[in-house]
Amino acid sequence: MIASLAMYDLMALQGANDRLWQGIRSHLGHGPDALTRDEDLWGIWQSPDLLLAQTCGMPFRTRLHPDVTLVGTPDYGLPDCPPGYYNSVLVVHADAKGQQIQDFSGGRFAYNEPLSQSGWAAPMTHLDAAKVRFSVLVQTGAHANSARAVAEDGADIAGLDALTWLLLQDHNPKLTDQLRVLETTTPTPALPYITAAGRDPAPIACAFRAALADLAPVDRDALHLKGLVDIPAPVYLAVETPFTP
Numbered sequence: 001m002i003a004s005l006a007m008y009d010l011m012a013l014q015g016a017n018d019r020l021w022q023g024i025r026s027h028l029g030h031g032p033d034a035l036t037r038d039e040d041l042w043g044i045w046q047s048p049d050l051l052l053a054q055t056c057g058m059p060f061r062t063r064l065h066p067d068v069t070l071v072g073t074p075d076y077g078l079p080d081c082p083p084g085y086y087n088s089v090l091v092v093h094a095d096a097k098g099q100q101i102q103d104f105s106g107g108r109f110a111y112n113e114p115l116s117q118s119g120w121a122a123p124m125t126h127l128d129a130a131k132v133r134f135s136v137l138v139q140t141g142a143h144a145n146s147a148r149a150v151a152e153d154g155a156d157i158a159g160l161d162a163l164t165w166l167l168l169q170d171h172n173p174k175l176t177d178q179l180r181v182l183e184t185t186t187p188t189p190a191l192p193y194i195t196a197a198g199r200d201p202a203p204i205a206c207a208f209r210a211a212l213a214d215l216a217p218v219d220r221d222a223l224h225l226k227g228l229v230d231i232p233a234p235v236y237l238a239v240e241t242p243f244t245p
Helices: 011-028 041-045 057-067 117-129 143-151 162-171 202-214 217-223 233-237
Strands: 002-004 050-054 068-075 088-093 108-111 136-139 157-161 179-184 193-196 227-229
Touching: 002 011, 002 041, 011 162, 011 202, 011 217, 041 050, 050 068, 050 202, 057 068, 057 117, 057 233, 068 202, 088 117, 088 143, 088 162, 108 117, 108 143, 117 143, 117 157, 143 157, 143 162, 143 179, 157 162, 193 202, 202 227
Parallel strands: 002 050, 108 136, 108 157
Antiparallel strands: 050 193, 068 193, 068 227, 088 157, 088 179
């Protein structure tokens, strides 16, 4: 069996994620001894041996949903988001002169990768509604890299996952102090937990909730985890998918 909590597994959070997983495994009564951290995410998500993993909303709705089962959605208690939802922050350099999104039209936009809901889909939907276009698209491979690109003048604006933004503020304030949030996007369902198709998700969700209740407050706070909510698959599938670069 495979378990992975890789989506927010910063080095500083690996201990908390390990303790969360051990709690889930204990309450569930079975599962791998340790989280998988060294395998390709698509291989993990599509494996028939998948017990628990977290994916992104865009891969779920565009490719994965016929072949996996939803377990639940984390609630991170994010500002201006309903339980179980998140959004993207559009960040610019702290010293940038522009004060509204239109001031950056024609500039350079940094995004982590084209199948990211928070790094690509939500920002593009937001920017399209504002009729803002960019002359250069900079793919960075990670939200932190997108933030760094703006801080180091490799891009003018970037779309970041709102939770990643909080985690960067927690663990890399030297970077986030160089940036400021210009706007935020409309909330969409947060990154869902999934299991392999055909596996009963109810015991896994029950074990997750019990493990989270047992988790030390310092670990819950570090992970920004408030709870697990049920968001049906059709709600994920209804989120708009923009063009891909």
